[in-house]
Amino acid sequence: MDPTTRHSAQRWSNERITAVQRWAPHQWSLRITRPADFRFQPGHYAKLGLALADGQEVWRPYSIVSAPAEDDLEFLLTLVPGGALTPALDALGVGDAVRFEHLAMGFFIETQLAAGDRLWMLATGSGLGPYVSMLRDGAALERHGQIALVHSVRYANELAYADEFRALAARLPGRVHYVPVVTREPQEGRLSQRIPVMIESGALEAHVGMAMDAQGSRVMVCGNPDFTTEMRRILNGRAFQPCRRGLSGSMLFEKYW
Numbered sequence: 001m002d003p004t005t006r007h008s009a010q011r012w013s014n015e016r017i018t019a020v021q022r023w024a025p026h027q028w029s030l031r032i033t034r035p036a037d038f039r040f041q042p043g044h045y046a047k048l049g050l051a052l053a054d055g056q057e058v059w060r061p062y063s064i065v066s067a068p069a070e071d072d073l074e075f076l077l078t079l080v081p082g083g084a085l086t087p088a089l090d091a092l093g094v095g096d097a098v099r100f101e102h103l104a105m106g107f108f109i110e111t112q113l114a115a116g117d118r119l120w121m122l123a124t125g126s127g128l129g130p131y132v133s134m135l136r137d138g139a140a141l142e143r144h145g146q147i148a149l150v151h152s153v154r155y156a157n158e159l160a161y162a163d164e165f166r167a168l169a170a171r172l173p174g175r176v177h178y179v180p181v182v183t184r185e186p187q188e189g190r191l192s193q194r195i196p197v198m199i200e201s202g203a204l205e206a207h208v209g210m211a212m213d214a215q216g217s218r219v220m221v222c223g224n225p226d227f228t229t230e231m232r233r234i235l236n237g238r239a240f241q242p243c244r245r246g247l248s249g250s251m252l253f254e255k256y257w
């Protein structure tokens, strides 16, 4: 993701916060009003900004969690202690203003992948964000026979959107699999190893009942940079193909922070 943080935005507006949903003390979702002319695809990110008390303008990119058909825009935020923007955003509530740049960015777009029988959406932490938009939108479900969303977090209260995904999986049994992974709070019946470890041992495929092979599977990876590096190594070893300009591939990566 583009790390640019301070710049003069090309075109932006002040939007209003319409809802705040807190998942954990350091993690929450923010909904804001959407400029009428702003268009995006699931997987895109855009910049939120604030003018701070010292007069500095700070902008940061965040994945858009809402679907293109929704009236508002939604973002999943993680507090970065001592960070320039998230502590200030954390202090805002419904009705407060936040700056929004009218520019959708990024290449973590599901249609870059060739259509396949099985789509794996792998996320750590707030790397979940783009998949929320994709699953709410539903287009990915039309291009792939089955989708498995695997979300790895340290503690169970960081399983943002879990109820929404459980409901989706219950509505589409056998087509959508929701697989929460909690690594630092083991519980009977819940996966607790890191995603790459469970892929290499075969435990993840066995748990979901879905293969991860380059022939009929597609894999999207979003989250911790060490996780994406590790997944690239594993998928290269299984002959997955990257998405290149004009060529559909079988694996796609987003370095989230």
Ligand SMILES: NC(=O)c1ccc[n+]([C@@H]2O[C@H](COP(=O)([O-])OP(=O)(O)OC[C@H]3O[C@@H](n4cnc5c(N)ncnc54)[C@H](OP(=O)(O)O)[C@@H]3O)[C@@H](O)[C@H]2O)c1
Residues within 6 Å of the ligand: 078, 079, 080, 081, 124, 125, 126, 152, 153, 154, 181, 182, 183, 184, 194, 195, 196, 223, 224, 226, 227, 230, 256, 257
């Ligand atoms: N700058 C930003 O924009 C930004 C965004 C998000 C988070 N952060 C910062 O990052 C820190 C941690 O956030 P987080 O809880 O989302 O982090 P995290 O350390 O990425 O942990 C989330 C999940 O990913 C797993 N994980 C970590 N490294 C992995 C790897 N190499 N391969 C596979 N799985 C891996 C963790 O397992 P384990 O429990 O085994 O480690 C955990 O289940 C926080 O301090 C946060 O402030 C910064």
